[in-house]
Amino acid sequence: MDNPGLYSLGDATITSAGTQTFSAVDVDLSGISSLSAQFRFAPTGGGTSVKVYLQTSLDGGTTWVDIACVAFTTSAGVKAVNLNAGTPKTTPVTPTDGTLTDDTCVDGLIGTLVRQKVVSVGTYTANTLMSGRIVAR
Amino acid sequence: MTPTAAILMLDRQLAKNGEPIRLVKRAGLGVVSFEVTCQAMVRGYDAEALTKDQSLTQLHRQVILSPTEITEKGWPGAQLNTPTSVDPRVPVNGDEVIFNGVSYRVERGLPIKMMGVLVRLELRVKG
Numbered sequence: 001m002d003n004p005g006l007y008s009l010g011d012a013t014i015t016s017a018g019t020q021t022f023s024a025v026d027v028d029l030s031g032i033s034s035l036s037a038q039f040r041f042a043p044t045g046g047g048t049s050v051k052v053y054l055q056t057s058l059d060g061g062t063t064w065v066d067i068a069c070v071a072f073t074t075s076a077g078v079k080a081v082n083l084n085a086g087t088p089k090t091t092p093v094t095p096t097d098g099t100l101t102d103d104t105c106v107d108g109l110i111g112t113l114v115r116q117k118v119v120s121v122g123t124y125t126a127n128t129l130m131s132g133r134i135v136a137r
Numbered sequence: 138m139t140p141t142a143a144i145l146m147l148d149r150q151l152a153k154n155g156e157p158i159r160l161v162k163r164a165g166l167g168v169v170s171f172e173v174t175c176q177a178m179v180r181g182y183d184a185e186a187l188t189k190d191q192s193l194t195q196l197h198r199q200v201i202l203s204p205t206e207i208t209e210k211g212w213p214g215a216q217l218n219t220p221t222s223v224d225p226r227v228p229v230n231g232d233e234v235i236f237n238g239v240s241y242r243v244e245r246g247l248p249i250k251m252m253g254v255l256v257r258l259e260l261r262v263k264g
Contacts, residue, residue, distance in 0.1 A: 008171040008214025011164035022215040026208075042168050115215060129165030132215075 001031040001137060009037070009116040009132030014050060014124045019098070024061065024113040025134065032110055032136050038080040039116075040131045041072040048122030049073050050130055053098050054081070058111040065093075066100035067109055072130075079103075085110040140254035147203045147257055151176040158200065158236040160228060162213035170233075173210040177202045179236055198241060200234055200260040207258075224248060224255060234262045 010022035039052050054068035070079040087108030098117055100106065116132040138146075156179060161172040178201040187193050206212075207226045216225050228234075228246040235241070241262035249257035 003209070005210075007211050010215035010217070011169060011171075012217075013165070021218050023218050025211055025215055027211040040169060042165055127166050129168060131164065131169040133171075 001029070001033060003027050003029065004135075004137050006133060006135050009054075009114070009134060011132075012116075012118040012130040014043075014047070014118070014120045014128040014130055015126065016123050017048075017121050018119075020118040020120075022115050022117070022132075024057070024115040025136075027136075029110075029112050029114060029136055032085060032112070034082065034084045034086075034137045035110060035114065036080060036082045036135045037068060038078060038133050039070045039072075040078045040133075041129075042076050042131075043072075043074055043124055043128045045125035045128075046122065047074055047120065047124035047128065050118065050120045050124075051102065052130060052132060053100060053117040053119070054132070055097070055115050055117055056109060056111040057113040057115075058109065061113055063095065064097050064115070064117075065095035065109060065111075066097060066106065068105040069100040069102055071102040081105050083107050083110060138251075140251045140256050143251055143256040144203060144205060148176075148205050151178060151201075151203055154178065156236060158202075158234055160202070160207070160212065161233040161235060162228075163231070163233065171212065171214045173206055173212040175202050175206040177234075177236070194263070196264050197244075198262050198264065200241075200262055202258040202260065204255045204258060226255065227258060228260055234260065239264055 007025045055064040089108040155176040158177045163170045227248045228243045232243040241264040247259040
């Protein structure tokens with residue numbers, strides 16, 4: 001891979017319910033073989049749930065595919081996943097976009113673009129933060 | 138001169154005469170951060186500048202950066218997909234510059250463009 005290293009998926013400030021879709025990591029991830037992603041949730045109060053969808057695109061950004069979903073409720077926490085582009089996927093996968101089951105992953109699909117989509121329910125108090133990071137290899 | 142040539146020229150100068158700094162973006166009451174190490178020129182303001190601009194003090198520094206390392210790192214990270222004319226690569230008030238073990242707060246960042254391409258960044262920071 002040309003540009004291995006630590007990259008930020010973005011830091012989402014969460015208040016009222018809604019969906020925050022971030023831009024893709026603005027680095028060429030061509031040749032990526034695996035990635036580890038970490039999601040840190042730091043609520044300050046209130047709210048119901050927050051789900052983060054780690055997504056990738058296999059067509060340059062036209063179609064986005066869920067490859068991980070991590071879920072939080074009202075407590076602070078950190079969750080991490082590791083995904084490998086070399087995992088065989090011999091049975092075709094029907095991609096989802098923002099609907100992958102909580103705390104599950106789809107391994108074996110990593111394109112040249114990676115982003116996060118943050119979906120929150122309920123109203124969190126000010127300065128509630130969801131931060132995503134990846135280490136790309 | 139093309140923008141690419143201007144950036145390369147600045148990169149050469151900074152590699153030769155600059156020093157490494159860490160440019161840090163913090164979020165959520167400073168709980169999380171994302172940073173990039175850049176080569177930069179750091180200098181204080183001379184007496185004439187301090188006299189002309191009443192807002193400047195001896196604690197201020199001017200930091201000159203190339204966009205190269207910032208772009209390669211993808212600093213400050215992914216942004217919300219909201220159309221904006223503001224280039225997120227330009228440090229803003231509240232960002233942090235760390236050099237020689239000392240932390241300085243960015244007061245303002247000035248992007249220098251050539252033909253619409255970001256070729257240089259000048260920051261005013263205060264320690």
